Amino acid sequence: MPTEPTLDFHALDLDTRQASALTRRAVAWLGALLLLVAASAVAMVLFLRSEEAREQDRRRTADAEWLDQTLRFHFRRLEGDLSVLALQARQASGPVSAPPPSGPWWRDAGLVAAHGWLPAGQADPELWPAFLREAAAREPGNAAALATMLDTTRGLQRAAYAGPLAAADGPAQQLWLAVPLFEQGRFVGDYVAAVPVDRVLAGLIPAWFLQDHRLVLDDETTPQAPVGGGARFLAPINLPGAQLGLWVEALGNQAPLAPRAFFAVALVCLAGMLLTLVALWRDIQRRQRAETRLQTQLALRTAMERSVALGLRAWDQAGHLLYANPAFGRLVGWTPQELIAHNGAPPYWPAGQGDEFEQMRSQAGDSAAPAGTEQQLQHRDGHRLDVLVHSAPLALASGEVVGWVGSALDITERRRVERLAARQQELLEASGRLVAMGEVASTLAHELNQPLGALSSFATGLLNRVREQRITFEEIVPVVERMERMAEKAGRVIQRVNAFARRQDMTRQPLALRPFVARVATGAPLPEGVTLDLQLPPGDGPTVPADALLLENALHNLVLNAGEWAPRSGRTPARVRVDLVSGDGQIGVRVADSGPGVPPEQLGTIFDAFASHKPGGMGMGLAICRSIVEAHHGRIEVERSAELQGAEFTLWLPLI
Numbered sequence: 001m002p003t004e005p006t007l008d009f010h011a012l013d014l015d016t017r018q019a020s021a022l023t024r025r026a027v028a029w030l031g032a033l034l035l036l037v038a039a040s041a042v043a044m045v046l047f048l049r050s051e052e053a054r055e056q057d058r059r060r061t062a063d064a065e066w067l068d069q070t071l072r073f074h075f076r077r078l079e080g081d082l083s084v085l086a087l088q089a090r091q092a093s094g095p096v097s098a099p100p101p102s103g104p105w106w107r108d109a110g111l112v113a114a115h116g117w118l119p120a121g122q123a124d125p126e127l128w129p130a131f132l133r134e135a136a137a138r139e140p141g142n143a144a145a146l147a148t149m150l151d152t153t154r155g156l157q158r159a160a161y162a163g164p165l166a167a168a169d170g171p172a173q174q175l176w177l178a179v180p181l182f183e184q185g186r187f188v189g190d191y192v193a194a195v196p197v198d199r200v201l202a203g204l205i206p207a208w209f210l211q212d213h214r215l216v217l218d219d220e221t222t223p224q225a226p227v228g229g230g231a232r233f234l235a236p237i238n239l240p241g242a243q244l245g246l247w248v249e250a251l252g253n254q255a256p257l258a259p260r261a262f263f264a265v266a267l268v269c270l271a272g273m274l275l276t277l278v279a280l281w282r283d284i285q286r287r288q289r290a291e292t293r294l295q296t297q298l299a300l301r302t303a304m305e306r307s308v309a310l311g312l313r314a315w316d317q318a319g320h321l322l323y324a325n326p327a328f329g330r331l332v333g334w335t336p337q338e339l340i341a342h343n344g345a346p347p348y349w350p351a352g353q354g355d356e357f358e359q360m361r362s363q364a365g366d367s368a369a370p371a372g373t374e375q376q377l378q379h380r381d382g383h384r385l386d387v388l389v390h391s392a393p394l395a396l397a398s399g400e401v402v403g404w405v406g407s408a409l410d411i412t413e414r415r416r417v418e419r420l421a422a423r424q425q426e427l428l429e430a431s432g433r434l435v436a437m438g439e440v441a442s443t444l445a446h447e448l449n450q451p452l453g454a455l456s457s458f459a460t461g462l463l464n465r466v467r468e469q470r471i472t473f474e475e476i477v478p479v480v481e482r483m484e485r486m487a488e489k490a491g492r493v494i495q496r497v498n499a500f501a502r503r504q505d506m507t508r509q510p511l512a513l514r515p516f517v518a519r520v521a522t523g524a525p526l527p528e529g530v531t532l533d534l535q536l537p538p539g540d541g542p543t544v545p546a547d548a549l550l551l552e553n554a555l556h557n558l559v560l561n562a563g564e565w566a567p568r569s570g571r572t573p574a575r576v577r578v579d580l581v582s583g584d585g586q587i588g589v590r591v592a593d594s595g596p597g598v599p600p601e602q603l604g605t606i607f608d609a610f611a612s613h614k615p616g617g618m619g620m621g622l623a624i625c626r627s628i629v630e631a632h633h634g635r636i637e638v639e640r641s642a643e644l645q646g647a648e649f650t651l652w653l654p655l656i
Contacts (some may be wrong), residue, residue, distance in 0.1 A: 026284060034277050041270045048263045063213070063248055064235035067205075071237050074204045075177070078105050078193070079159045082115070082179040086191035089117035090181055105195075108203050113174060115193035118150070132192060135176070139166055145177060152241055153180035154187050161242035164197050164217065173197045173217055175242060187384040201246070211251070218245035246469055255301035311387075311408040313339075314394060317359040321346070322403065331387075331410055333380030350378045360406045377408065386412045451490040458483045508632070510656060513580065514541025520555045521578045535579035541588045542580075544653045546632055547614055554625040558591045558649050561621065565595030565647065575644060584636070588650045596644040598638055606638060629653070 042423040100309055105111050122128060125136055126142055136143035142165050149162035154508055157180060164173035164598075178190040201215045218234060232249035311328030313320055324336040332348035336550045339346065349356045353375065363373055379385055387408040394403035462479050465471040514536050519634040526532060559576065567574040571594050581588040598606055607626045629636045641648035 008130065030277060030281055030284065034274070034281070037270055037274050037277065041267065041274075044263060044266060044270075060233045060248075064233070067209075067215075067235050067246065067248065068237055070205065071200075072239070074104065074200075075239060077103065078112075078177065078195070079179050080447075081105060082159075082177065082191045082193055083181070085115065086117065086179055086189065086330055089191065090188055092427075104204060104254065108199070110199045110202050113194045113196050116193065117189060118153075118178075118192055119189040120187050129192075131194070131459075135165060135174070142166075148174060149178050149241055150190055150192075153178045153190050157182060157187075159240070161239045161244075163242055175200070175244065187497065191451040198242075203241050214249040214251060216247040216249065218247055289316055301382060309410075311410075312405065313408075314403055314405045315357055315360075316403045317401075328408060329386065331408065332377055348377045348379070350376055350384065357404075360389070361404055363389070363391045372409075374411070375408075385410060386415050423524075451486045455483055455486050455490070458486070508545040508547055510543050511546045511551070512540040513544055513587060513589070513653075514539065516548065516552075517555065517578060517580070520552050524559040524563065526559075526576065527567065530563050530566050530576060531576045533577040535577060538581065543631075543656050544587060545656055546653065550628045551632065554628040554651065555589060555591075557621045557625055558651070560647075562591050562593035562595070562647070566593040567595070569594060569596045569646060571645070577641075577644060581650065583652060586652045586654055588652045590648060590650045592641040592644050592648040593646040594641075594644040597640045597647045603638065607636070 054068065116129045116131060118129060118132065125133065125147065128136065132146065136146050145162045145165065149160045152160035159177060159179045162176040164175050166173065173196070174194045176194050178192045180190050181188050189323060197217050205215065232247050235246045235248050237244040237246060238478070306326070308325070308327050311331045312325040313321060313328055314323040321340050321342075324339045326336060329336045329339065334347060347357055372390050375387055375389050377385045377387050388411050389406060389408050391406045393401045394405050395401050458479055462471070462476065508573060518536055521532060521534060559578065562576045566576050575594045577592045579590050581590050607622050626636050629651050632653055634651065637650045637652065639648050640646070
C-alpha cells in the first residue's frame with residue numbers, strides 16, 4: 001500500500017554556506033578555463049595570420065624574381081637575334097627582308113613592332129630611319145631618350161634600352177632596344193627594335209602564371225586600386241637604361257589550404273569546448289541564483305515567522321496538526337509545541353462549532369467560497385476571540401496535495417471598533433438631521449426675506465394712505481393684487497425650498513436661457529452708480545432643463561452680490577456684466593463685477609454655509625446657489641475677471 005508523502009516542517013533551516021563556497025571556487029576555475037580557451041583561440045588566429053603573411057611575402061619575392069629572370073632571359077635572346085640581324089644588315093649594306101626563321105620573338109608578328117639598322121654615321125636624328133624618327137617626334141622627351149640609348153651602346157659597347165615610350169597606335173607603351181655592332185673595335189652601327197610591353201607580357205609569360213596573376217605596367221595610367229580587388233605588389237625588371245616596373249595582382253585566394261583546414265578543425269574544437277564551458281557556466285549561475293533565492297526565502301520565512309501577527313497552522317491529510325507559528329500560539333495562549341503534541345480536538349476550538357479541520361478543508365476546496373470565514377476561538381484563559389480564517393491546500397511541485405494550511409487573523413478589536421462606529425454613525429445621522437433642519441430654516445429666512453419685506457412695505461403704505469383717506473377704491477385694487485402675487489411667490493418659494501431640502505425631484509421644464517437671464521438681471525435692484533452690462537446673443541438663445549423659480553433665486557442672488565461688491569474697489573465706473581459662455585455640452589451664465597474680487601485664501605470656503613465675508617451676512621446665499629446649481633446637475637465656479645478685475649461667478653448648466 002503506497003504511503004502518503006509527509007513533510008517535516010522543522011527541517012527547513014538548510015546550511016548552504018559550504019555549497020556556496022564550492023560553487024564560487026568552481027566558478028573561479030571555470031572563468032580561468034574560459035580565459036585560457038579564449039586566449040588559445042586568439043593565439044591561433046594571430047599565428048595563422050602571421051604564417052599566411054610570411055608565406056605571402058615569400059611567394060611575392062619568388063614571383064618577382066621569377067618574373068625578372070624570365071623577362072631578362074627573353075630580352076637577352078632578343079638581343080642575340082638583333083645581333084644576328086645587325087650582322088646581316090652590315091653584310092648586305094641594307095635592310096633585312098625577313099626575320100630569323102625561329103624563336104619566340106618572331107613566331108608572333110606583334111611581339112616586335114618595328115626594327116631596323118642604323119649605321120654609325122647617322123647619329124643626327126634627321127638621318128634616323130622613318131620608324132625611329134616617328135617615335136622621337138611622338139613626345140617631347142622621346143628623342144632625348146632614344147639618343148641616350150644610342151650613345152650608351154657606342155660608349156659601353158653593349159645593348160641598351162629606352163622607355164617605355166608611348167606607341168603610335170594608342171596608349172600602349174613600347175620598350176626600345178639598340179644592339180651595337182663593332183668590327184675590329186670600330187663602331188659600325190646599331191640595330192634598333194621596338195617591342196610593345198603589353199604584347200610581350202601576354203606572349204612570353206607562361207599561361208599557368210597568367211591564370212593566377214594579372215600583370216600591369218607601372219606608369220601614369222596605372223589605376224590606384226587593384227583591378228580585381230585582390231592584393232598586388234611591384235616587381236622591378238632590371239634592364240640597362242630602362243625603368244620598367246610591373247604590378248603583379250593576385251587573382252583569387254592563394255592562401256594555403258592545409259593550414260586553414262587545420263585551423264578550422266582546431267577552431268571548431270575550441271568553439272565546442274567554449275560552448276560547453278558557457279553552458280556549464282550558465283548552469284552554475286542558475287544554481288547560484290537558486291541558492292540565493294533559497295537563502296532569501298529561508299531568511300524571509302524566518303523573519304515572517306518571528307514578526308508576523310497572523311496565526312498560521314498546517315495539517316496533514318489525516319487532520320493531524322503539523323505546524324503552528326508563534327503568532328498563533330500567542331493568539332490562543334498555547335505554545336506551538338503544546339498544540340502539536342496535543343491529541344484529540346484542538347484545545348482552542350470551542351465546543352459546538354463542529355470539526356475545525358473539516359471546515360477548513362471544505363472552505364479551501366470550494367472555489368465559490370468567500371475570501372475568508374469569521375469564526376470564534378477560545379483563549380487558554382477562557383474568553384472568546386473573533387478571527388477571520390483563510391484556508392488553502394498545501395501542494396507539492398507536482399500538484400499533489402499533501403496537507404492544508406490555515407491562517408487566523410484576530411478581528412476582535414475590529415469588531416469592537418465597528419460596533420462603536422455604528423453607534424457613532426447613529427449619533428451623526430441624528431446631528432445631520434438637526435443641521436438639515438437648520439439649513440432649511442436658514443434657506444427659508446434668506447429666500448423669504450425679499451417677498452415678505454415687499455409685502456410689509458406695500459401693507460404699511462396702503463394702511464397709511466387709507467388712514468389719511470388719500471386713496472380711492474380703484475387705487476387699492478392694484479396694490480392688493482400685487483400683494484397677492486408676492487404672497488403667492490413666497491408660497492412657491494416655501495414649496496420649492498421644502499422640496500429641495502427634502503431632496504425631492506424638482507420639476508424641470510425647458511427654459512429659454514437668454515430672455516430668462518435678461519429678465520432676472522434687469523429686475524435685480526442695483527445700488528446707485530452701478531451699471532449693468534448685458535452681453536447676450538440675439539434671439540431666445542440655448543434652452544436648458546431647469547426649475548425657473550429656483551434658478552431665478554440663484555441668479556438673482558449672484559447679481560445682487562455683484563452689485564454690492566462692484567463699487568468697493570474704487571474703480572469707476574462700477575460695473576456688473578452678465579453674459580453667456582459655451583462649454584462642452586454645457587452653457588454658462590457668467591456674472592462678473594468690478595469689485596476687489598475674492599481673496600485667494602477664501603476660494604476654498606466661499607461656498608460653505610454660514611461662511612459670510614460681508615458685514616451682516618448670514619453666509620447662506622452662495623451655499624444656496626451652489627445647492628441649486630448642483631440640483632440641476634451643474635456646477636458653479638469662481639475666479640478673477642480678466643476684464644473687470646473683480647469676482648467672476650459662472651453657473652454651468654447642461655443643455656437639453
